[in-house]
Amino acid sequence: MNQIQRYYLSSSFFLIFHFLPLIAEPISSFSLKSFNGDKDSDFNSDFALLGDAQIANEGNFVNLTSPNSGSSSGQIVYKKPFTFIDSKSSKPISFSTEFTFTITPGDGDGMAFVIFPKVEELSKVFDQGYFGLSGMVDQKFVAVEYDTRKDDNVGDFNGNHVGVDVGNFVSEEISDVSSIGLLLNGGVPLKSWIDYEASSKRLEIRLAESGTERPYNPLIFYPIDLSKMWDSKDLLVGISSSSGNSSQISSLSSWSFEIRTIPSSLHSEPLNPESKMDENQRVPMKKSCFLTILGGVIFATGCGTMLAFIALFLWVIFFGRHSNVVPELPMNPVDFKYEKVDVTVDNVDDESTRLSTG
Template sequence: MGTLSASRYLMVLFIFCFYFRTIQSEEKMSFGFGDFGKDSNFESQIALYGDAKVVNGGIQMSGSMGFSAGRMLNKKPFKLIEGNPRKMVSFSLHFVFSLSRENGDGFAFVMVPIGYPFDVFDGGSFGLLGDRKMKFLAVEFDTFMDEKYGDVNENHVGVDLSSFISVKVRNVSSVKLGLMNSGEKMQSWIDYEASSKRLEIRLSKLGDIKPVDTLLSCPIDMSQMWKEDELFVGLSSSSGNSTQKCNIYSLSFNTRTAPHWMHSEPLDPQAFVEKKEEMKVHSRSDCALRILGALLFGTGCGALGALLVVIVWTVLGSRRPVAPEDHPAVMELHNKEFDEYKKFIVVVDKAMEDGKVKN
């Protein structure tokens, strides 16, 4: 009976563990600072390099002089592929910033691997290394039109992959947000979803809610780009040949993982047009596989549920009430049976005596 009870609890525990491991995303790394004052303790998570320094509760990364540059990066590295079996890591970043009116280089969100010379600056755009062949990913918030990199204007956001020539770019003026170097505070959200392999950038004025529509969306498979590399993330800035000030007022960052079966390929509209017929075949097979998977999962859950019901029924059915021998009801029953037995003996004896007398 004890074995059956233990089996029942183990089965319930197994079901709950399987359920939560399957559907829940797991938070891996997280930090956030509403400001960078003395009480924020940001130095436990973030390191400053170059000209970056705390000014009035914010971090001024550049602008104290011409060709000023600075960075702020997290201290603890992370990977975009984790665990066994392998799980792809997504991340989200939110920050508030301002750029003064000069036409400097602006700044960039950056991802760099271990081995990147954090405290080395050589005059490259956004405070990144220009002449060295160092792999990086950057989302540039550019307020200088540099023709050698094919910039569309002096007010754009672009995605850079180990080069200052953006693979995708968006004119901020086209979405009626004004100039990024107006001196006013703005905020940005940068999200990478490993399931769709897509990097999304959103931008708005301070006080507005997070926009539903993206300013810029770019399909990138970061698991292929970085593989097993350990990475640092943060912001990097350069004033260029100006005294443009770049200030960061708040910053939050977190990573999360999802089950491997939730991952899919990036949905690139251009690729969809080029491979329309191929995707039709794939979509039918994928649909069939998903239906089969759902049926198998439902069958498995049903079998586990039935097994659990059988175990519970067996345990409860085997628990019949047993009264102890010294229980009053039992003793009364025994006394009645004994009295009837004595009466039977007396009757038999009397009958035998009568028989002898008659003979």
């Protein structure tokens, strides 16, 4: 396959795998790059720091655990609830989150990103146990753990892995971080991306050193239907850590989170074909029509571009290498020179007389 063929093939895959996120409809989001209420007026009203969590280095990061305690745990929680089914449109909700963290050497639990049902008192679901989350054993929760301690009681195979926990701390899916050349508690800033796609019901986790590009392949791919798990319940998200009996410190230096819906015209099937929306939940007609038309135009443009790439790719494969076109030779005017030639003929009779006389 030549360079042109590879270019059009890669372009086609880019359009296929990156088209849907471009037309997703964002609902709400936040992006934390500082943790100081003096710099961000919304921080104190939107976020809660629990346990030993405290702002450090003038708001540049949050220490979730404290080195001054032999057993420390702490959490940061976004206090605005959300659901995995949009109450206005009944569309399933997708989410994406990314955060940069550092875990110092030590035999602590590490840290975890967690989704859990809203409670009146947050302090009742956090404690000194696994990742500071043991109080959630009576709750339906989903956590992505960044585990730095091997615990045979929950089936850990080493102290350097990422796992998906559903309702308990025996991971449903687990991946060795050593396989990508990273160490969770090496004191090096790491960045993780967690994405849930409602249309395909999949959870993907990626991990890399901070400052590097987002990995193409996920570290973990886990199928799960979060809308079925929680239905329309109000949920919260947070990041929690526990140092165990060590002096391990888990720090968070940035965190962003976004929830969004995919336009219904792009879903292969409705969430519940038999359900109907109440009249007071319907989207206004003008807005609905506009979004439908806009989505259709973007979809048609993307499909047209993709088909053009594919057609050109196939033409290069089947016809480009067998071209029988004969190149035309240049036709330039040529000057010809004509000269007059004088021809002299001797008298034949005189020559014959001389031959006879002799």
